[in-house]
Amino acid sequence: MSSQRASDQQKQPKYRQIADYLRAGIMDGTYPSGQPLPSEETLAKQFSVTRPTVRQGIAELRASGLVEVMAGRGGFVRSPHSRPSLTRPRGVRREPDGRYVEADGMRWTNAEEPTATRTDAPVALADLLRVPPGEPLFTYDVLQTAEGSPLRQLHRTYVPFSVLVGTKFEEEPPPPAPDLYRALTALGHELHFTEYVRTRMPMPDQAESLRLPDGVPLLQLLRVTRNSEGQPLALEELHLPGDDLELTYLL
Missing domain, CATH: 3.40.1410.10 (Chorismate lyase-like)
Incomplete structure (x- = not known):
């Protein structure tokens, strides 16, 4: 990654950095379809943010159809590469x-x-x-x-x-x-x-x-x-x- 690109990413709001990080993981298979995302607590510690900021980042992925949030269970991946059931x-x-x-x-x-x-x-x-x-x-x-x-x-x-x-x-x-x-x-x-x-x-x-x-x-x-x-x-x-x-x- 170029220093300029890394610098540009650092200038992004934290919730957008979280969204981009998770999106990249979904697209490259790090987070397979149907599997849970890292917990809000884990992501909050990783990015040094509050849990509401994490939820804002996950909300971006929900809006694009990459993540489904289940009450009481957290976020689950909905990969665009997976076959329909x-x-x-x-x-x-x-x-x-x-x-x-x-x-x-x-x-x-x-x-x-x-x-x-x-x-x-x-x-x-x-x-x-x-x-x-x-x-x-x-x-x-x-x-x-x-x-x-x-x-x-x-x-x-x-x-x-x-x-x-x-x-x-x-x-x-x-x-x-x-x-x-x-x-x-x-x-x-x-x-x-x-x-x-x-x-x-x-x-x-x-x-x-x-x-x-x-x-x-x-x-x-x-x-x-x-x-x-x-x-x-x-x-x-x-x-x-x-x-x-x-x-x-x-x-």
């Missing part, structure tokens, strides 16, 4: 009995009753659904938990009113997905699915519902259900934790 094949398949299930076979349980509302299509969703902005949509929101796993997801279903014209669902609301798939099939549609995936930082209520640590993004999946002519029939918006989950697609 859960890999999920994506897609929807139809069973012989007519049910549609997720390709990974995972069973989802509603943590609460789906909330049904009527909304107007915003521009971005209207484009995907090929309906005019402002067209009314049936909308369902529900928090779901995965059977046998701590994984949680926020699941929203949109169905344009125009898709249901001339059907029994003009008089009664359609069911939310996945039951929606069988209902659309019963109306004579052959279903095809397209998913769009991106990451973004969660809103505070989403982070709370999904139990996301600070600095962890979420995966946003938009699944469009189309008929054999390519007409969009419904859209689902799914939000899942983006820290320890990997999605795979069969090409």
